[in-house]
Amino acid sequence: MTWLITGGAGYxxxxxxxxxxxxxxxxLVLDDLSAGVPARLPAxxxxxxxxxxxxxxxxxxxxxxGVTGVVxxxxxxxxxxxxxxxxxxxxxxxxxxxxxxxxxxxxxVERFLFSSxxxxxxxxxxxxxxxxxxxxxxxxxxxxxxxxxxxxxxxxRAHGISTVCLRYxxxxxxxxxxxxxxxxxxxxxxxxxxxxxxxxxxxxGDDYPTPDGTCVRDYIHVxxxxxxxxxxxxxxxxNATAGDLTVNIGRGEGVSVRELITVIGEVSxxxxxxxxxxxxxxxxxxxxxxxxxxxxxxxxxxRRGVREMVESAWRGWLRHHGG
Ligand SMILES: NC(=O)c1ccc[n+]([C@@H]2O[C@H](COP(=O)([O-])OP(=O)(O)OC[C@H]3O[C@@H](n4cnc5c(N)ncnc54)[C@H](O)[C@@H]3O)[C@@H](O)[C@H]2O)c1
Numbered sequence: 001m002t003w004l005i006t007g008g009a010g011y012x013x014x015x016x017x018x019x020x021x022x023x024x025x026x027x028l029v030l031d032d033l034s035a036g037v038p039a040r041l042p043a044x045x046x047x048x049x050x051x052x053x054x055x056x057x058x059x060x061x062x063x064x065x066g067v068t069g070v071v072x073x074x075x076x077x078x079x080x081x082x083x084x085x086x087x088x089x090x091x092x093x094x095x096x097x098x099x100x101x102x103x104x105x106x107x108x109v110e111r112f113l114f115s116s117x118x119x120x121x122x123x124x125x126x127x128x129x130x131x132x133x134x135x136x137x138x139x140x141x142x143x144x145x146x147x148x149x150x151x152x153x154x155x156x157r158a159h160g161i162s163t164v165c166l167r168y169x170x171x172x173x174x175x176x177x178x179x180x181x182x183x184x185x186x187x188x189x190x191x192x193x194x195x196x197x198x199x200x201x202x203x204x205g206d207d208y209p210t211p212d213g214t215c216v217r218d219y220i221h222v223x224x225x226x227x228x229x230x231x232x233x234x235x236x237x238x239n240a241t242a243g244d245l246t247v248n249i250g251r252g253e254g255v256s257v258r259e260l261i262t263v264i265g266e267v268s269x270x271x272x273x274x275x276x277x278x279x280x281x282x283x284x285x286x287x288x289x290x291x292x293x294x295x296x297x298x299x300x301x302x303r304r305g306v307r308e309m310v311e312s313a314w315r316g317w318l319r320h321h322g323g
Pocket of ligand 1: 006007008009010011012013030031032033034035036037050051052053072073074075076077096115116117118168169170171186
């Protein structure tokens with residue numbers, strides 16, 4: 001097998017590239033470096049700089065490297081930006097995916113793994129979100145992930161490609177400081193950013209119907225997430241006629257925003273109290289995965305806890321932002 005990892009120089013992609021290489025898989029990365037960092041990649045992983053929306057480039061890369069499987073991570077991922085620029089998000093995340101799937105089918109690729117998101121669910125009022133919980137995304141980003149899943153499954157059926165869609169919950173941490181997330185779009189780096197600016201962390205709403213009144217989420221260490229990709233890739237390899245599979249990737253455990261900020265205070269040594277501000281529109285009180293299907297179908301469960309996520313993310317933050 002030769003795996004093409006699109007977006008492999010990104011935060012999650014670089015972890016996936018490393019985990020798959022360490023496990024002996026042959027991989028190459030296609031990344032336009034719009035957000036990627038080549039130095040994150042192991043030296044022996046070939047990097048093709050270009051767009052996963054460029055059909056000619058995709059055909060050439062698949063033929064030259066004998067690509068037999070694709071792990072597709074390249075996408076735009078900022079919720080607020082997707083609200084402001086929905087056509088761009090549909091063009092890049094859905095249109096780009098259609099181009100990639102066409103090229104993959106033409107090249108005879110038989111396995112396809114797609115980065116989806118818990119954003120496909122929207123805000124369901126359930127204790128644990130299973131893969132059968134109805135999908136009702138509440139922003140264009142989540143819509144493009146759901147449409148992407150539909151497209152992946154339809155193309156898989158039409159062209160005989162086995163597919164897996166992984167719905168990631170809240171990703172945090174780093175397997176090594178140099179692989180850390182350099183963006184400030186998720187809660188852990190957002191709190192680090194506040195502390196670095198000598199400002200108190202912010203909590204948006206503490207009157208939710210949750211044990212401490214703050215929103216509850218399911219955090220997953222990026223190294224565990226990378227191992228889930230490896231497990232999914234192995235399952236696709238062993239079972240090429242498996243059809244399609246859609247799996248939550250989470251820990252199955254809820255952590256409140258206040259609990260997370262407490263851990264960040266302990267790890268960073270900056271325990272200043274958080275400021276409580278008004279609720280943000282669209283935040284669900286609780287979003288926690290059922291992790292049962294991942295265990296059953298992929299033989300994978302998360303091994304790392306929230307403290308390990310925060311400690312590793314903090315080491316990465318200090319490396320990139322001084323301190
Ligand atoms: N980070 C999260 O919490 C999270 C949660 C759920 C799902 N996801 C999904 O995981 C995937 C990776 O996210 P990430 O956090 O690593 O983001 P990231 O921005 O760090 O990585 C995306 C990578 O894709 C590259 N890229 C973007 N468009 C491209 C294109 N057209 N052609 C080639 N390369 C392109 C970027 O340069 C970057 O290296 C995305 O699909 C995202 O939607 C992320």
